[in-house]
Amino acid sequence: MITSSIDTLVCDTAQIAVWQSDPAYDYNRELITPEINFFEWINQRFGELLRKIFGGRFSEQYSELILICIAIVILLLIIWFVYRKRPGFFMRSPKSALPYTIEEDTIYGVDFPEGIADALARSDYREAIRLLYLQTLKYLSDAKRIDWQPYKTATQYNSEVRMPAFRELTNHFLRVRYGNFEATEQLFCIMQTLQEEIRKGGAS
Numbered sequence: 291m292i293t294s295s296i297d298t299l300v301c302d303t304a305q306i307a308v309w310q311s312d313p314a315y316d317y318n319r320e321l322i323t324p325e326i327n328f329f330e331w332i333n334q335r336f337g338e339l340l341r342k343i344f345g346g347r348f349s350e351q352y353s354e355l356i357l358i359c360i361a362i363v364i365l366l367l368i369i370w371f372v373y374r375k376r377p378g379f380f381m382r383s384p385k386s387a388l389p390y391t392i393e394e395d396t397i398y399g400v401d402f403p404e405g406i407a408d409a410l411a412r413s414d415y416r417e418a419i420r421l422l423y424l425q426t427l428k429y430l431s432d433a434k435r436i437d438w439q440p441y442k443t444a445t446q447y448n449s450e451v452r453m454p455a456f457r458e459l460t461n462h463f464l465r466v467r468y469g470n471f472e473a474t475e476q477l478f479c480i481m482q483t484l485q486e487e488i489r490k491g492g493a494s
Contacts, residue, residue: 395420397428397438416466416473419481423463426456426485451488459484 402425409418427447431438436450444460451457462481465471 395424396440397424397431400424400428402428410478413475415475415478418478419463419466419473422478422481422485423459426459426488429489430456453488455484455487459488 400421402421405421406418406425409415409421423444427436427438430436430447430451436447438447444464448457448460459481462477462484466473466477
C-alpha cells in the first residue's frame with residue numbers, strides 16, 4: 291500500500307517556538323511554585339520605589355547598597371534596644387566576687403588624713419590600712435626613696451627601700467589586702483607605729 295504524501299503530518303517547529311515564547315500559552319506557570327528569594331524580592335520592590343523617585347539609573351547603581359545600609363541600621367537599633375533593656379547580656383560576669391571593693395591604688399590626688407579618719411569613723415579598718423600604706427608610699431616617693439609607678443608591686447618597693455620597718459608594714463598590708471587576714475584596730479595601730487618609724491628613717 292502506497293501512502294500519499296498528503297497523509298504525512300509535518301511539524302511546524304517555527305510556529306511551536308512562537309507559541310512557547312508567548313506567555314499566554316505558558317500553562318505550567320500556575321502549576322510550578324517559583325523559588326522565592328526574600329532579599330531579591332525586597333530588592334526588586336525597593337528598586338521600583340527608587341526608580342519612581344530618582345530614575346532607573348540611580349536605582350540600578352545604589353539600590354542594593356542602600357538596602358545593606360538600612361539593614362545595618364536596623365541591626366544596630368535592635369542591639370541598642372536590647373542593651374538598654376538587658377545590659378547584662380553584653381557584660382562579662384566576674385569569676386568570683388571579692389569580699390571588698392578594690393579602688394584604684396594611687397598616691398596622687400588623695401587626702402590621706404581625711405580618708406583615714408573617715409574609714410576609722412566607720413570602723414572600716416581594711417580601708418584605713420590600705421590608705422595608710424599608700425600614704426607611706428607617697429611619703430617615700432616625695433622623699434625620693436622610691437620611684438613610684440602604678441604598675442609596680444609592693445615587693446618591688448621592698449627591694450628599693452630595704453628597711454625592716456617598711457618590709458613589716460608591707461607584709462601586714464599584703465596579708466590584709468590579698469590574704470583575707472582580718473583588719474583590726476590593733477593591727478592598724480601597729481602599722482601606724484611602723485609608718486612613724488619609717489618617716490623617722492628606721493633601721494636599715
